[in-house]
Amino acid sequence: MRPELSRVLNDHPELDKQPLSAQEELFVNMLILHLGTVYRAIKEGMFVKLEGLQNDVREFFALPIPKAVWKKTRPLQDHDFTEFVESVLK
Numbered sequence: 439m440r441p442e443l444s445r446v447l448n449d450h451p452e453l454d455k456q457p458l459s460a461q462e463e464l465f466v467n468m469l470i471l472h473l474g475t476v477y478r479a480i481k482e483g484m485f486v487k488l489e490g491l492q493n494d495v496r497e498f499f500a501l502p503i504p505k506a507v508w509k510k511t512r513p514l515q516d517h518d519f520t521e522f523v524e525s526v527l528k
Contacts (some may be wrong), residue, residue: 446503458506466507469498474519481518495526 443465445451457476459473479485512520 447501449501453502453506454473457477458503462503463507467506467511470511474515477522494524495523499523499527
């Protein structure tokens with residue numbers, strides 16, 4: 439991972455000292471778009487169901503930076519995808 443994106447997977451990125459960067463936000467948004475595409479492909483039977491997908495989603499969005507970006511971008515996502523992500527996070 440590029441050094442400027444290394445905080446994305448950090449458990450303690452200290453966002454109070456160094457706010458979310460535009461690069462971090464863009465990167466996480468691209469991952470969310472990718473996840474949404476995979477979710478829709480699985481739902482339509484165009485892709486095999488990935489065992490462990492829910493665990494991956496839960497672990498990723500538990501991290502501070504992905505969680506912050508999700509809160510910001512959640513209103514822009516379609517209802518089914520948002521329900522999927524939110525159900526996994528419960």
